[in-house]
Amino acid sequence: MKNDKLAIYGGEPAYGGTLHAYNSIGAEEIDAVARVMRSGCLSGYYGSWSNEFFGGPVVQAFEAAWVRRFNCRHAVAVNSNTSGLIAAMGAVGVSPGDEVIVPPMTMAATAMAPLIYGGIPVFVDMDPVTYCLAPDLVRKSITPKTRAILVVNLFGHIAHLEELRAIADEHGVFLIEDNAQAPLGTENGRYAGTIGHIGVFSLNYHKHIHTGEGGVCTTDNDDLALRMQLLRNHAESCVEGAGMANLVNMVGFNMRMTELCAAVGLEQLKKIDYHVGMREHIAQRLNEGLAGLVGITPPVQRDSTRPVYYMYQIRFDRDAVGVSREIFAKALAAEGFPTFLGYLKPLYMLPVFQKRVAIGREGWPFTLTERVYRKGLCPVAERLHEKELVGFDNCCLKITDFDLDGLIAAFRKVHAGRGQLKQVEEGHT
Numbered sequence: 001m002k003n004d005k006l007a008i009y010g011g012e013p014a015y016g017g018t019l020h021a022y023n024s025i026g027a028e029e030i031d032a033v034a035r036v037m038r039s040g041c042l043s044g045y046y047g048s049w050s051n052e053f054f055g056g057p058v059v060q061a062f063e064a065a066w067v068r069r070f071n072c073r074h075a076v077a078v079n080s081n082t083s084g085l086i087a088a089m090g091a092v093g094v095s096p097g098d099e100v101i102v103p104p105m106t107m108a109a110t111a112m113a114p115l116i117y118g119g120i121p122v123f124v125d126m127d128p129v130t131y132c133l134a135p136d137l138v139r140k141s142i143t144p145k146t147r148a149i150l151v152v153n154l155f156g157h158i159a160h161l162e163e164l165r166a167i168a169d170e171h172g173v174f175l176i177e178d179n180a181q182a183p184l185g186t187e188n189g190r191y192a193g194t195i196g197h198i199g200v201f202s203l204n205y206h207k208h209i210h211t212g213e214g215g216v217c218t219t220d221n222d223d224l225a226l227r228m229q230l231l232r233n234h235a236e237s238c239v240e241g242a243g244m245a246n247l248v249n250m251v252g253f254n255m256r257m258t259e260l261c262a263a264v265g266l267e268q269l270k271k272i273d274y275h276v277g278m279r280e281h282i283a284q285r286l287n288e289g290l291a292g293l294v295g296i297t298p299p300v301q302r303d304s305t306r307p308v309y310y311m312y313q314i315r316f317d318r319d320a321v322g323v324s325r326e327i328f329a330k331a332l333a334a335e336g337f338p339t340f341l342g343y344l345k346p347l348y349m350l351p352v353f354q355k356r357v358a359i360g361r362e363g364w365p366f367t368l369t370e371r372v373y374r375k376g377l378c379p380v381a382e383r384l385h386e387k388e389l390v391g392f393d394n395c396c397l398k399i400t401d402f403d404l405d406g407l408i409a410a411f412r413k414v415h416a417g418r419g420q421l422k423q424v425e426e427g428h429t
């Protein structure tokens with residue numbers, strides 16, 4: 001008998017399986033950690049100018065391997081992408097009142113990094129196809145106060161990086177890539193994270209490869225690399241030894257990656273093609289399986305890029321589908337297809353911007369700007385968040401071809417049965 005009664009109304013779920021967390025840690029990582037444990041040196045830095053300033057042997061080997069893999073001049077391992085973004089802002093000299101262009105829809109750390117130095121986040125809307133900063137809007141938003149453009153390669157899609165780099169160079173500002181979500185993504189064969197002046201990668205548990213917590217900053221610029229190394233490890237105590245004459249932002253932190261994390265990172269890096277390839281495979285299968293459904297737009301692969309699908313985001317057109325995103329998602333969940341709606345709300349709606357309280361009691365650094373943060377600032381991001389995005393967490397889940405067949409069947413069943421949902425929505429049943 002045909003199973004077309006929706007599970008939300010008691011029908012048989014189209015996909016009866018259970019999706020478990022993806023585990024990328026294997027015997028190699030465990031052995032590598034055990035070797036570090038046996039060595040007794042779990043972290044190898046001194047916070048003073050010495051041979052140990054740059055970290056222990058495993059951290060340095062990990063950085064060298066990252067340089068080879070991503071074809072860049074420097075890699076600076078840190079304890080998170082958040083730390084790396086702060087180091088990047090410090091290194092490019094963001095100063096109180098400077099503006100930093102950021103996208104509205106991203107993980108909050110992107111827009112917090114400028115604030116640490118008194119920088120003013122200027123939210124510029126997203127391109128609805130790539131979900132990344134729209135270059136024409138970036139160009140219009142540059143002012144004499146702009147110090148940097150902080151672009152995010154969101155969901156593993158690749159921003160118009162070369163165009164943004166050209167805009168940055170033309171205006172004498174820095175392009176920083178928050179590449180937390182797009183390792184191995186490319187534009188015209190060049191790696192995302194290496195097209196801007198600095199790229200910052202995340203190695204937290206939820207990413208394509210991980211070290212539990214961790215991050216890496218990449219750059220081809222020797223001065224920026226040294227400044228990030230200084231910021232990672234108590235800059236103020238080490239600038240004299242390093243011969244750093246420019247003391248701007250040379251107040252340091254402890255952003256150091258441990259030997260343990262670097263040992264995991266070295267092994268994960270050897271497997272990065274596999275882990276990223278898995279995410280691409282899932283996305284391609286879903287793209288094929290969900291093609292041609294009215295009102296459903298699967299992710300678009302922009303010409304000349306390789307997106308790496310940290311998250312799989314569909315655009316949902318309520319009018320064309322005929323039912324709300326919310327009821328559709330509930331029906332999907334009942335069929336065994338877990339989704340989440342809207343990703344994150346535009347960051348300017350967070351209390352830090354709405355109340356204009358960030359550093360200290362007096363509302364600094366918002367006291368340095370006339371910029372206002374109000375609803376309506378970035379209509380594309382708001383529309384995507386409130387109405388259109390339906391996301392699937394393909395980076396964190398273990399998904400086989402069998403699961404994919406079930407998930408696609410579940411989606412198509414709900415789409416085909418949306419008339420039943422429509423009746424409920426209209427209160428007819």
Ligand SMILES: Cc1ncc(COP(=O)(O)O)c(C=O)c1O
Nearest residue numbers: 080081082107109180202203204
């Ligand atoms: C775009 C983006 N930026 C920054 C971060 C922060 O990364 P971390 O947890 O390594 O600090 C994340 C993490 O989810 C992210 O996705």
